Structures are given as structure tokens and as C-alpha cells.
Amino acid sequence: xxxxxxxxxxxxxxxxxxxxxxxxxxxxxxxxxxxxxxxxxxxxxxxxxxxxxxxxxxxxxxxxxxxxxxxxxxxxxxxxxxxxxxxxxxxxxxxxxxxxxxxxxxxxxxxxxxxxxxxxxxxxxxxxxxxxxxxxxxxxxxxxxxxxxxxxxxxxxxxxxxxxxxxxxxxxxxxxxxxxxxxxxxxxxxxxxxxxxxxxxxxxxxxxxxxxxxxxxxxxxxxxxxxxxxxxxxxxxxxxxxxxxxxxxxxxxxxxxxxxxxxxxxxxxxxxxxxxxxxxxxxxxxxxxxxxxxxxxxxxxxxxxxxxxxxxxxxxxxxxxxxxxxxxxxxxxxxxxxxxxxxxxxxxxxxxxxxxxxxxxxxxxxxxxxxxxxxxxxxxxxxxxx
Ligand code: LLP
Numbered sequence: 001x002x003x004x005x006x007x008x009x010x011x012x013x014x015x016x017x018x019x020x021x022x023x024x025x026x027x028x029x030x031x032x033x034x035x036x037x038x039x040x041x042x043x044x045x046x047x048x049x050x051x052x053x054x055x056x057x058x059x060x061x062x063x064x065x066x067x068x069x070x071x072x073x074x075x076x077x078x079x080x081x082x083x084x085x086x087x088x089x090x091x092x093x094x095x096x097x098x099x100x101x102x103x104x105x106x107x108x109x110x111x112x113x114x115x116x117x118x119x120x121x122x123x124x125x126x127x128x129x130x131x132x133x134x135x136x137x138x139x140x141x142x143x144x145x146x147x148x149x150x151x152x153x154x155x156x157x158x159x160x161x162x163x164x165x166x167x168x169x170x171x172x173x174x175x176x177x178x179x180x181x182x183x184x185x186x187x188x189x190x191x192x193x194x195x196x197x198x199x200x201x202x203x204x205x206x207x208x209x210x211x212x213x214x215x216x217x218x219x220x221x222x223x224x225x226x227x228x229x230x231x232x233x234x235x236x237x238x239x240x241x242x243x244x245x246x247x248x249x250x251x252x253x254x255x256x257x258x259x260x261x262x263x264x265x266x267x268x269x270x271x272x273x274x275x276x277x278x279x280x281x282x283x284x285x286x287x288x289x290x291x292x293x294x295x296x297x298x299x300x301x302x303x304x305x306x307x308x309x310x311x312x313x314x315x316x317x318x319x320x321x322x323x324x325x326x327x328x329x330x331x332x333x334x335x336x337x338x339x340x341x342x343x344x345x346x347x348x349x350x351x352x353x354x355x356x357x358x359x360x361x362x363x364x365x366x367x368x369x370x371x372x373x374x375x376x377x378x379x380x381x382x383x384x385x386x
Contacts, residue, residue, distance in 0.1 A: 004021060004237075005019070005277075005279075005318045005354075005356060006382070006385055006386070007318050007319060007354060009385040009386070010279060010354055010385070013279075013380065013385070014378075015279060015280050015281040015297050015298070015354070016278055016279060016280040016281075016296075016297055016298030016302050016377050017278075017279055017377055017378050017379065017380060018053070018276050018277070018278055018279070018360065018361075018364060018365045018377055018378070018379035018380070019276070019277050019278075019279050019356075019379075019380055019381075019382070019385070020053070020055070020056060020272075020275050020276045020361060020379060020380070020381045020382065021275045021276075021277075021381075021382050022055075022059060022275070022381040022382045022383045023382060024240055024241075024274065024275040025056065025059050025060075025271075025272065025275040025361075026059060026063075027241060028240075028241050028242075028270075028271060028272075028274070028275065029059070029060065029063035029065070029271070030063075031241050031244050031245075032044055032063070032065070032244050032267070032271065033063060033064065035244040035245045035247075035248045036244070036248050036265070038248065038252075039248060039252050039263075041257060041261065041262045041263055042248060042251075042252075042262075042263050042264075042265065043066060043087075043222075043262055043263070043264045043265070044065050044066070044264075044265045044267060045065060045066035045067055045068040045087065045088075045089055045264060045265065045266045045267070046060050046065045046066070046067050046068065046266075046267065046268065046271055047067075047068045047227050047266045047267060047268030047269075047271075048067050048068065048069055048074045048077060048078055048268075049068075049069075049070055049074065049268060049363075049366065050268030050269055050271065050272050050273070050361075050362040050363055050366065051268075051272045051276070051361060051362055051363075051364070051365060051366050052074065052077045052366055053365055053366075053379045054077075054080070054081060055379065055380075055381050055383075055384075056272060056361075056379070056381070057077065057078070057081035057083075058081060058082070059381075060081075060271065060272075061081050061082050061083050065087075065271075066083065066084075066087030066088065066089070066109070066264075067083045067087060067088050067089070068088075068089050068091065068227070068266035068268075069088055069089070069090050069091070070090070070091050070092040071092065071099060072096070072098060072099035072102045072103070075088060075090060075099070075102055075103055075106065075108065076102070079106060085106040085107055085108050085109070086107070086108075086109055087109055088103075088106070088108040088109055089108070089109055089110050089111075089112055089136075089186075089224065089264070089266065090103050090108055090110070090111050090112060091112035091114070091138060091186065091188075091266075092112075092114070093114045093115070093118075093159055093160060095111075095118060095121075095122075097121065097125060100121060100122055100125050101125055101129075103133075104122075104125060104126055104129055104131055104133060105129075107131075109134065110134045110135065110136050110183060110184060110222075110224075111133055111134065111135045111136070112135075112136050112137075112138045112186040112224065113135045113136065113137055113138065113162075114138045114160060114161055114162065115162060116162075116166075116169075116170055116173060119135065119170065119173060119174060119177070119180065122135065122179075122180055123177040123178070123179045123180045124179075126179035126180065127178065127179040131179065132178075132179055132180065132181050133179060133180050133181070134180075134181050134183045134184075135174060135180045135181065135182055135183065135184075136182075136183060136184030136185055136186040136220070136222065136224060137161075137162055137167065137170055137171070137174075137182070137184075137185055137186065138160065138161040138162060138186040138187070138188070139161055139162055139163075139164060139167055139185055139186070139187055139209065140160055140161030140162060140163055140164070141161075141164065141187050141189065141202060141205040141206070141209075142163075142164065142205075143189050143198070143201045143202050143205055144189075144190075144198075160188070161186075161187075164209065167209065167212075168212075168216075171213075171218070182220070183220060183221045183222060184220045184221055184222040184223060184224055184264075185206070185209065185210075185220055185223050185224070186223075186224040186226065187202060187205075187206060187223075187224065187225050187226050188225075188226025188227065188228065188266065189202050189226065189228060190228055191227065191228050191230070191268070191269060192228070192230040192231070192269060193228040193229060193230050194230040194232075196246060196247070196250045198228075199225075199228075199247070199250050199251065199254075200250060200254050202225060203225075203250075203251060203254035203255040204254065206223060206225065206255060207254075207255065207256045210223075210256065210258075219258050219260065219261065220261065221260070221261065221262065222261060222262045222263070222264055223255070223257065223261060223262075223263050223264070224263075224264035224265075224266065225251065225255070225263065225264070225265060226265070226266050227265060227266040227267040227268050227269070227270070229242055229244075229247050229267060229269070229270040230242070230269065230270070231269055231270055231273040231274055231359060231362075232274075232359075233311070233312050233313060233314065233358075233359045234312065234314065235314075236274055236314055236358040236359045239274075240274045241274070242270040242274075244270070247270075251263060251265075268362055268363075269362040269363065271362075272361040272362045273359050273360075273361045273362035274358075274359055274361060275361045276359075276360045276361025276362070276364055276365070276379075277356040277357060277358050277359075277360055277361075278298055278302055278303045278313075278356070278357040278360045278364060278377070279318075279354055279355070279356055279357075280296040280297050280298035280302075280354070280355050280357065281296065281297050281352060281353065281354055281355075282294050282295070282296055282349055282350065282351055282352060282353045282354075282355060283295050283296060283297050283332070283351065284351060285327075285349055285350065285351060288328075291326070291327075291328055291343070292325070292326070292327050292328075293327060293328050293329075293330055294327040294328070294329045294330070294346065294349050294355070295330055295331075295332065296329060296330070296331060296332075296340070296355055297331075297332065298331055298340075298357070298377070299331030299332050299333035299338050299372070299374065300331055300333050300335065300337060300338045300371075301331075301333060301368055301369050301370065301371045301372065301374045302331075302364075302368050302374075302377045303340070303357060303360055303364050303367075303368075304367050304368070304369070305360075305363060305364070305367070306339065306340050306341070307335070307337040307338060307339070312341070313340065313341070313357045313358055313359055313360055314357075314358040314359065315329050315340060315341050315344050315346065315355055315356070315357055315358070316346070316355065316356045316358065317346040317347045317348075317349050317353050317354070317355055318353075318354050318355065318356050319350075319352075319353035319354045320346075320347035320348055320349060320350065320353055321347055322347050322348035323347070323348055324345045324346065324347055324348070325345070325346065325347075325348050325349070326343050326344065326345055326346075327343075327344050327346050327349060328341070328342045328343065328344070329341045329344050329346075329355065332372075333371065333372055333374075334372065340357060365377060365379050
């Protein structure tokens with residue numbers, strides 16, 4: 001055992017694979033439950049897009065969280081894992097008729113609607129089933145988040161949500177319809193947000209929009225502020241559980257809720273990010289002209305974040321305790337972006353050593369692809385490999 005990894009248990013497992021520390025996940029969920037529980041109107045949904053591994057979903061379901069889905073397949077995965085449909089919210093700019101019908105059949109908690117054409121279709125499909133769909137409008141608050149451009153979602157230029165100017169029109173349209181019930185407002189400004197000031201900016205905007213609604217004597221049942229809380233990729237051991245106390249307290253302090261309103265969150269990365277690592281074996285150590293490469297059996301197909309977002313994942317050699325040397329850690333895929341890290345300090349590395357790419361529990365396994373005809377990586381929890 002080196003550090004937190006049961007390396008001896010890894011010997012017979014085919015690499016690469018995702019290893020999930022189930023104890024850390026449970027602890028994280030406990031902290032979420034305790035901290036959100038301090039405010040009796042806070043409801044937390046897990047953004048299943050971050051990781052839909054059935055074993056992970058099982059643990060999250062036990063904690064009582066709801067789910068945030070962005071496709072019919074995610075709804076099916078959530079139902080399969082035993083989450084009650086009454087705790088499912090469904091977002092996405094391009095919901096198909098088939099997906100809407102599925103959500104209607106399950107009587108999910110709420111559709112987060114992103115456009116008028118979508119609202120029309122939901123109303124029509126609900127009419128066909130003689131149902132009333134609960135809808136929240138996803139409002140684009142035009143609040144920037146200090147994060148990577150590819151994961152900023154709340155700016156006017158992004159494709160997401162309904163613009164603030166159109167909010168009244170959309171509400172008017174919904175109020176005329178017989179098969180939708182307008183119950184909430186939804187927001188999401190981006191992901192991997194570490195500056196609480198960004199969430200405060202969102203709160204201020206939500207307060208402003210709520211004032212406008214109060215002026216029309218409208219008080220929605222719920223406000224959903226999305227997710228976005230970031231994790232400390234640089235120090236997965238030092239801060240393995242994000243500061244949920246500060247996060248929820250920020251919303252409690254800055255968001256003005258009416259007594260009858262509930263506040264919903266859709267957290268993905270902060271729930272599962274730190275509990276997962278991609279475990280890979282070194283195939284070759286290759287001496288280049290002026291650097292050395294650790295060539296591993298995982299590639300960008302298994303963890304695409306470094307190639308796609310230039311994301312940093314801490315890399316550790318969990319087999320070696322020898323003096324540190326510097327390596328470029330690269331995968332076997334035929335793309336020059338298939339690099340996990342350049343000039344990385346690792347304990348002296350040999351063929352066959354295990355490397356752990358840390359903080360890979362969110363948007364890791366779920367974003368894997370089959371490029372180069374590679375099989376998708378499997379995921380194991382510490383409960384299984386104990
Ligand atoms: N709600 C909505 C509407 C979202 O679009 C997202 C994430 C979440 C909640 C959850 O956000 P979180 O708490 O995980 O930040 N693949 C990227 C991240 C994309 C996030 C997309 N939306 C990555 O690997 O960094």
C-alpha cells in the first residue's frame with residue numbers, strides 16, 4: 001500500500017482502470033448532507049453527467065441526493081440505480097420528443113426548459129398523455145465564471161438558456177398553456193468555479209430577477225442554481241473534500257429566498273471528482289534527445305480532460321519510492337495531444353509501474369471514447385478491491 005492506494009490489489013486488474021475510493025465518496029456525501037442540511041430548504045441533486053458508473057450511483061443514491069440529468073439515457077441510468085423520479089430534474093438545450101416522453105412517463109420533478117420551441121413541444125406531448133409537466137426556465141444570467149472558456153455556460157454568447165429580456169414573454173406563454181406548470185427558475189454559470197464571488201454575482205442576478213417576478217405577483221416554488229463548485233486538482237490529498245460549508249453558506253447569505261421557496265443545487269465535480277483516479281501501467285520508459293518519456297497504457301481515450309481542456313491532473317508513481325526524476329507522461333494514441341503531463345516529477349519510473357492520475361472521478365470514465373478501437377476503461381471501487 002503506497003499512500004491511499006492498495007497497490008498489491010491492482011496486480012491482477014487489467015489496466016487502465018478507474019479506481020474509486022468509496023470511503024472518500026461516502027465522507028464527501030456526508031459532508032454535503034450535513035452542510036446543506038443546515039438550511040432546511042436546500043435540496044442537492046447529483047449531476048449524473050460527471051460520472052454514471054452504476055457502483056458510484058448506488059453509493060450516491062444511498063445518501064438521498066436527487067439527480068440532474070441531461071439526456072433520456074441519464075434518466076434511465078438514474079431510475080435504474082434506484083433514484084426516485086420525483087427527485088429528477090432534466091436540463092439540456094436539445095431534448096428530443098423521445099426523451100421528453102420518457103421523462104413525462106416517469107413523472108420527473110421538473111424540466112429545465114431552455115427555449116420557447118422546447119416549451120411548446122413539452123406542452124404538446126404532455127397534452128397527448130393528459131399530463132401536466134412541471135417546468136422551470138433556464139435563464140441565461142449573463143454572469144461570467146472565472147474558469148475555462150469551454151466550461152463557461154452562463155454568458156449571453158453561450159447557447160444555454162433563455163435570455164433575461166425574454167423571461168417575461170416565456171412566462172406569459174407558459175401561463176397560457178394547459179399542460180405545463182411554471183414552477184421554477186434555473187441557472188448554471190459554469191464548472192470548476194473556485195471563486196465564491198462568481199456565485200455571489202449569480203445570487204445578485206437571481207435576486208434581481210425574483211424582484212421582477214414579485215412585481216408581477218409571481219413567486220416560483222423553487223430556484224435552481226445549478227452546480228459548478230470546483231475541486232483542488234493540485235492538492236488532491238490536502239483538500240480531498242471541497243469546502244461545502246462555505247459554498248452553501250454563500251448561497252444562504254446572498255440569495256433571497258421567500259419562505260415557501262426551495263433552493264436546488266446540481267453538483268457534479270465536487271461530489272465525485274476527488275474520489276477517482278485513473279490507474280495506468282508504464283509500458284516503456286523511453287529516453288528522448290533531451291527528456292525522458294513515461295509511455296503508459298492509458299490514453300486520451302480514457303481521460304480526455306488534459307487533451308481537451310489542457311486540464312491538470314496530478315500524476316503519482318504509486319509503485320516506486322526511488323528518487324524523483326522528470327518525465328513527460330504520454331499515452332499510446334496516435335495524436336500528439338495524447339499527453340497527460342509534461343516535465344512531471346515522479347519517483348524513478350520503470351516498465352510495469354502503476355501511475356495514478358488523480359482527481360479523475362468527475363468527467364473521466366464517462367467521457368471515455370473508443371478511438372483507435374480501444375475498449376472503454378472499467379471502474380472499480382475500493383469496496384471491491386479491498
Ligand atoms: N448543471 C448543469 C446545467 C450543467 O451543465 C452542469 C455541468 C452541472 C450542473 C454540473 O456542474 P459541476 O458541478 O460538475 O461543475 N466536461 C467538463 C465539465 C462540463 C460541465 C458541464 N455542465 C470537464 O471535464 O471539466
